[in-house]
Amino acid sequence: MESGSLRTTKLIIGANVFLIASKLAVALLTGSIAVIAVLVDSCFDFVGSLFAYYGVKKSEEPSDSDHHYGHSKFGSLSSLAQLFLILITALAIIWESARRFLSPQPLPITNLDIAIMALTVAVDIGIIWYLRKNADRASPAIAAAEGNYTSDIAQNSLVLVSLFATASGWLLADPIAGFLVALFMLRVVREAGAGAFSELTDESPPKAELEAYGREIMKVSGIRSFHKLRARKIAGRVHIDVHLQVSPKMRITQAHNASRRVKKRLLSKFPRLREVLVHIEPADRWQKSQPKYGG
Numbered sequence: 001m002e003s004g005s006l007r008t009t010k011l012i013i014g015a016n017v018f019l020i021a022s023k024l025a026v027a028l029l030t031g032s033i034a035v036i037a038v039l040v041d042s043c044f045d046f047v048g049s050l051f052a053y054y055g056v057k058k059s060e061e062p063s064d065s066d067h068h069y070g071h072s073k074f075g076s077l078s079s080l081a082q083l084f085l086i087l088i089t090a091l092a093i094i095w096e097s098a099r100r101f102l103s104p105q106p107l108p109i110t111n112l113d114i115a116i117m118a119l120t121v122a123v124d125i126g127i128i129w130y131l132r133k134n135a136d137r138a139s140p141a142i143a144a145a146e147g148n149y150t151s152d153i154a155q156n157s158l159v160l161v162s163l164f165a166t167a168s169g170w171l172l173a174d175p176i177a178g179f180l181v182a183l184f185m186l187r188v189v190r191e192a193g194a195g196a197f198s199e200l201t202d203e204s205p206p207k208a209e210l211e212a213y214g215r216e217i218m219k220v221s222g223i224r225s226f227h228k229l230r231a232r233k234i235a236g237r238v239h240i241d242v243h244l245q246v247s248p249k250m251r252i253t254q255a256h257n258a259s260r261r262v263k264k265r266l267l268s269k270f271p272r273l274r275e276v277l278v279h280i281e282p283a284d285r286w287q288k289s290q291p292k293y294g295g
Contacts, residue, residue, distance in 0.1 A: 008131065015127050016046035019152075022120050026113045032166070033100050034159045034177035035117070037093040041155065041185060044085040045148050083193045086148070090185035097178035104171035109163050117160045124152045147192040155181045205231050205238060210293050213240060216269050218291065222246055222258035224283040227292035237274035240266070248282035255280045 023039035026032070131146045162177030204210070210231055217226055224245045231240040244262060246255050259278040266276050 011130065012127065013046065013050065015123060016042060019120055019123060020046060022116050022123075026116050030107045030109050030113050030163070032107050032109070032159070032163065032174050033093075033096055034162045034174050034181060035113075037097070037178045037181040038120075038152070038155050038159050040089050040093070041086070041152070041181070044082075044089050045152075047082075047085060079195075080193065080197065082148075083189045086185050087189045090182040090189070093178055093182040093185070097175040097182065100175040100178070101172060104175065106171060107166050107174060109167040114160065114163050114167075117156060117163060121153060121156045121160060124149050124156060128153065147188045151184045151188045155184050158184075204294070205233065207293070209238075213242075213266060213270070214291050214293065216265055217242065217244070217262055220258060220261045220265055222250065222254065223262065225291055228279075229291070229293045234274070238270070238272045239275040239277075240273065241277035241279070243279045243281055245281050245283035250282075 019042045020039065023035060023042055027035045027039045127149045128146065131149070158177050158180055162173040165173035210229060213231070214226065214229055217223060217229075224247065226242050226244050229240065229242040231238055233239075242262075244259060246258055250258075259280055262278060263276045267273050
């Protein structure tokens with residue numbers, strides 16, 4: 001059965017086709033750099049949505065002989081590819097907006113052009129509503145898409161205002177709007193890119209989060225201490241591994257049961273946890289210490 005994330009990416013692809021067609025019509029009719037900016041952004045959103053679809057589909061594949069830990073990081077890779085396209089677009093728009101600011105020109109804007117741009121704003125709002133209600137927001141690819149459309153609402157609204165202003169005779173409104181659209185795009189790259197990059201580089205969750213895991217571990221009977229508690233995020237979920245220290249007189253079955261209790265407690269207390277990998281050690285005199293985090 002097709003997952004919710006895959007259905008969502010299909011919806012995104014279809015919406016992008018509609019938005020591209022609408023903005024292309026206005027761009028051809030007016031020649032507005034602001035409209036061209038959001039048109040090119042939508043074109044790259046369309047390419048990005050294909051990346052997102054592939055990334056989500058690939059990340060949901062189970063482990064195989066070549067990928068023992070599954071394919072979850074493909075979602076982050078597709079997100080970075082999508083954001084790289086947005087970055088290139090933003091820089092090109094800034095260049096063209098600067099050129100037009102120095103040489104402003106009148107644009108043949110009609111009420112139809114304004115109505116079409118208003119429709120694109122409504123479509124963006126509908127997509128965001130759907131994503132927040134139905135999509136798996138833990139997926140980096142879906143998160144990147146949500147960031148894009150949130151930015152698109154502001155961008156298209158700005159362009160709508162600039163069309164009114166330009167039609168009223170303020171010619172600088174168009175290049176200024178184009179420049180601001182590019183800034184919105186750069187912000188999306190920075191915010192969404194940080195999350196995907198942190199996953200690909202195995203960045204640890206905040207220390208406070210690790211300490212919360214540690215407190216729950218020490219509440220389990222039979223656990224004397226722990227060390228090497230490490231964590232990383234993959235596809236929005238946290239994977240941790242830890243070395244637990246138990247009495248050297250504890251039987252193997254007892255130690256195993258203690259480790260199972262640790263796993264069960266952590267997974268029940270922290271919904272973001274996906275996997276807990278435990279290594280059992282005897283707590284001899286060389287290892288008696290306070291719990292330790294990291295490698």
